[in-house]
Structure formats: C-alpha cells, structure tokens
Amino acid sequence: MSKKLHPITDELLDQLLANYQKPEDLIGAEGILKQLTKKLVERALDAELTHHLGHDKHQPVGNSSGNTRNGFSRKKLKGQFGELPIEIPRDRHGTFEPQIVEKHQTRWVxxxxxxxxxxxxxxxxxxxxxxxxxxxxxxxxxxxxxxxxxxxxxxxxxxxSRPLDAVYPIVYLDCIHTKVREGAVRVKAVYLALGINLAGEKEILGLWIAQSEGAKFWLQVVTELRNRGVQDIFIACVDGLKGFPEAIEAVFPHTSVQLCIVHMVRHSLNYVSWKRRAEVAADLKRIYQSSTADEAELRLGEFETKWDDDYLGFYPVSTDGYKTAVSFRS
Structure with missing residues (x-):
C-alpha cells in the first residue's frame, strides 16, 4: 500500500504567497516555484541519503560499514525554470545512488x-x-x-527493423502526405504498412520515404516484412496501382489482395454527377458496412434497383465477407 502524502494546507500556501504581487514572482527566474523546486529536491535527496545510510544527520552511525555523510557536490539542471542549481549530498564511501536526480543527469525529465x-x-x-x-x-x-x-x-x-508477428489477418499498404523540413519545408509521401494483428489491434509495421511509388518499391516493402518475421498475411488491402497485387503475391503467394474500399468508392464516384455523389456514396456505405453477408446482399439489391437505370454497368457486383470490400464493374 502506498504511503499517503501530506496535504498542502492553506496556511502553508499563505506563507509561500505572502509577497506575491505579479506572475514573475511565481514563475520567474527567481520565482517561488523555482525556489520551492530546489528546496523540495534537495530535501528529497537528503531523505534518500538518510535511507541509504540508516541514520539522520548528527545521529550515531546506523550501518556496519561506518559510512557517513561527506558534504555536497553541485550541479545545474536545465528545465522549464531555466538552470536550477542543486546541491547533491555525498557519502564517504561513494555508494549513494540518488534516484530523483541521478548521477550524470543534467536535465529534468x-x-x-x-x-x-x-x-x-x-x-x-x-x-x-x-x-x-x-x-x-x-x-x-x-x-x-x-x-x-x-x-x-x-x-x-x-x-x-524490429521483429514482427508471424501472422497478420489484414495489412493495409498505402501512403500519407506530410510536411518534411530539408532546408525548406516540402510535402513528401510517406508509405506505410498498417497491420491488424491476431488480437484485433492496429500496428504500424513500418514507414518508408521513397522518390516514387511503384510495384518494384512495394515488392521491396513486402520482402522486408517477410525478412522481419512475417510468414503469412490473410488479406492485403491496397490501392489500384498496376503491378501491386503481383508484387505481393510474389512474396506471399497465399495472400488475398483486395482493393481498398476508399479507392473503389472514389473510382466509382467518377462516373456519378456531382449533385448525386453524396447520395450514391451513402447507399454504397450501407452495403460495405453491413454486419452480415446476407444483409450486404440485400443492400446490394436495393442499390441495383435504385441506380441501375441511371448508371448501368457501374453498380457493385459482390459483397464477399463481413464489412470487407465491394468490387465494381469497370
């Protein structure tokens, strides 16, 4: 059971803030917080040394080795209060290892x-x-x-380069665009592999920056994943890059390659007028977010009935799996 800390009383706060007039008095270079931090840290260090030696100041030696206090060493710690000078108590045998301010520490945690x-x-x-x-x-x-x-x-x-799990049910391979400073700030594509492990948890398997995206690049990525311990991927979710499925199947021949639902929806909406895109996208969402395959088939039939006359040949043709993918006719 942890020891209960002493409460800070109003009387103590009144004493600390007796001369407070402006914010600098509290958080300035010589403010109350800086002085209080110094006092508390030095008092804690002294308590640590007392525990280490087994006796307090001016008390009989409480250890069999005869070890006692031996003055102080001084250091300056850098932190949010600027540089804070601290006196570190020493023992005669040099066996004291401070915890709150460790040896060779020069910055606050x-x-x-x-x-x-x-x-x-x-x-x-x-x-x-x-x-x-x-x-x-x-x-x-x-x-x-x-x-x-x-x-x-x-x-x-x-x-x-850390080792990875042997099996991932799903791995998403795609990229994000982010700003990178290289002298000047530039927007770069960061390619990533996001895996769903057997516990159902998301895990970033790796991040890569490349000059261009291509099947050869992704072949290097999946080869690296295999070399780091991945033996099998059930489903690889990718965009419509030419040669991408072949690159994955070359390394993981039993993996089912599935087109990313976001890319499929975007591609399909290219055939829909602007004023109807929101409505079509909502109807597509009802299909791929169905909780069962039977429900997805039902929503698919409703979609065909509603939109077949306007967009013949566009509609989804399968709903294989639970909340997985919808493949579209080109």
Whole structure:
C-alpha cells in the first residue's frame, strides 16, 4: 500500500504567497516555484541519503560499514525554470545512488520531450536553442540538441527493423502526405504498412520515404516484412496501382489482395454527377458496412434497383465477407 502524502494546507500556501504581487514572482527566474523546486529536491535527496545510510544527520552511525555523510557536490539542471542549481549530498564511501536526480543527469525529465516536440515541428537546431532561451532562460548548446535528436534517430532505426508477428489477418499498404523540413519545408509521401494483428489491434509495421511509388518499391516493402518475421498475411488491402497485387503475391503467394474500399468508392464516384455523389456514396456505405453477408446482399439489391437505370454497368457486383470490400464493374 502506498504511503499517503501530506496535504498542502492553506496556511502553508499563505506563507509561500505572502509577497506575491505579479506572475514573475511565481514563475520567474527567481520565482517561488523555482525556489520551492530546489528546496523540495534537495530535501528529497537528503531523505534518500538518510535511507541509504540508516541514520539522520548528527545521529550515531546506523550501518556496519561506518559510512557517513561527506558534504555536497553541485550541479545545474536545465528545465522549464531555466538552470536550477542543486546541491547533491555525498557519502564517504561513494555508494549513494540518488534516484530523483541521478548521477550524470543534467536535465529534468521531460526537458528532452520539449526539444523533440520543437524538432518534430520542423524547427532547426538554432531555432530550438533560441526558443528555449526565450521561454525558459535555459542556455542549451547545439550539441545537446543534436545528441537528443540523434538518440531518437537511433530508436527509430531500431523500431523500423524490429521483429514482427508471424501472422497478420489484414495489412493495409498505402501512403500519407506530410510536411518534411530539408532546408525548406516540402510535402513528401510517406508509405506505410498498417497491420491488424491476431488480437484485433492496429500496428504500424513500418514507414518508408521513397522518390516514387511503384510495384518494384512495394515488392521491396513486402520482402522486408517477410525478412522481419512475417510468414503469412490473410488479406492485403491496397490501392489500384498496376503491378501491386503481383508484387505481393510474389512474396506471399497465399495472400488475398483486395482493393481498398476508399479507392473503389472514389473510382466509382467518377462516373456519378456531382449533385448525386453524396447520395450514391451513402447507399454504397450501407452495403460495405453491413454486419452480415446476407444483409450486404440485400443492400446490394436495393442499390441495383435504385441506380441501375441511371448508371448501368457501374453498380457493385459482390459483397464477399463481413464489412470487407465491394468490387465494381469497370
């Protein structure tokens, strides 16, 4: 059972805010929060050392090794309050391992997240440095920012090559367009493989950036998935790219390749007038969102009855499976 924390009383708050007049008194470079953080961290460090030694200050030695306090070391931690000087208590034998401020730690937990958040928004190293200086008064070197972002790059590479499950019932292969900073900000296509695992959970299997999309590129992608442990895919959902099904079947010959429902609907609506597109799309949705195959067949018949005279040859011709796909006549 966790120990109950002491409540912060109104009397304590009154003492802390006795001289409060403006926001800077609370969150400024020498504000109450910064001073309070320093005091609390140093008190917690002292409590950790007391637990480590087995005795408090000025008490008899409480351990068999004769280990005692041995002054302080000083460090500055970078964080949202700028640089915060902290005194770290030491023991004579050098066996004390602080937990709240670990050895060699120079930044508060979460400070790296701020750097990564700014980096993800496309800011340069110099822009991040200036922003942290302006917002928090923290002087952060370009090398520190680079080391933080480089560490994430290593994690991304490890994630990109991680082993995968042997079987995925469904894998979606498509792309999204996002802004990427390469000197200037450009829009690039990021190709992705999204799998549904046996537990029914979505899982990003990989992300790739390529100059152009083609059957050869996707052949490399599915080959990589196989090399990372995927042995079988039941259904691969793809767009209408020429040669795409053949590329998948070359690596996973037993996989059923299915055209993405979004691409099928978009393609079909090209044959429908603008004023009727919303109505046709709604009727198509009733088919592919049916809860059973029998219901889908019923909705298909209703669709044919309603639209056959206007769009002969366009209508859906099959509803194989539950909430899966509707194939269309060309």
């Amino acid at each position: 979460g400070f790296d997240d701020k750097i990564l958040s700014l980096y993800a928004r496309g800011m340069t190293v110099r822009e991040i440095q200036a922003h942290l200086q302006e917002m928090y008064g923290a002087e952060v070197s370009p090398s520190l920012i680079s080391s933080v972002t480089d560490a994430v790059t290593d994690e991304v590479k490890a994630w990109q």
